[in-house]
Amino acid sequence: MQKARIRLSSPDYKVLEEVSSNIVDIAKRTGAKYSGPVPLPTKQIEIATRRGMSAGGSKTYERWQMRIHKRLIDIQSDERTLRRIMHIEIPDKVHMEIELMG
Numbered sequence: 001m002q003k004a005r006i007r008l009s010s011p012d013y014k015v016l017e018e019v020s021s022n023i024v025d026i027a028k029r030t031g032a033k034y035s036g037p038v039p040l041p042t043k044q045i046e047i048a049t050r051r052g053m054s055a056g057g058s059k060t061y062e063r064w065q066m067r068i069h070k071r072l073i074d075i076q077s078d079e080r081t082l083r084r085i086m087h088i089e090i091p092d093k094v095h096m097e098i099e100l101m102g
Contacts, residue, residue: 011068023088034074
């Protein structure tokens, strides 16, 4: 038995929930012990850019914001379950890290 910690992050909330539910479904079907998905704090990236390019006029700014949502899943299972999880199709928007622990 191995313990794996899976970290998922994505700017798209719906896609992230779909991938995390797929991982949990695989863990349920194989009978593995799991905990999660645990929502981690959302990282907010804000950028303010100047709206007008000319030097004169009022100084108005546009504010752009991107939110990065994160989930954490711990799975304690055999190698067969972890191989199934690694073969899931993951969209380009989702970043997945798998850390094996002991």
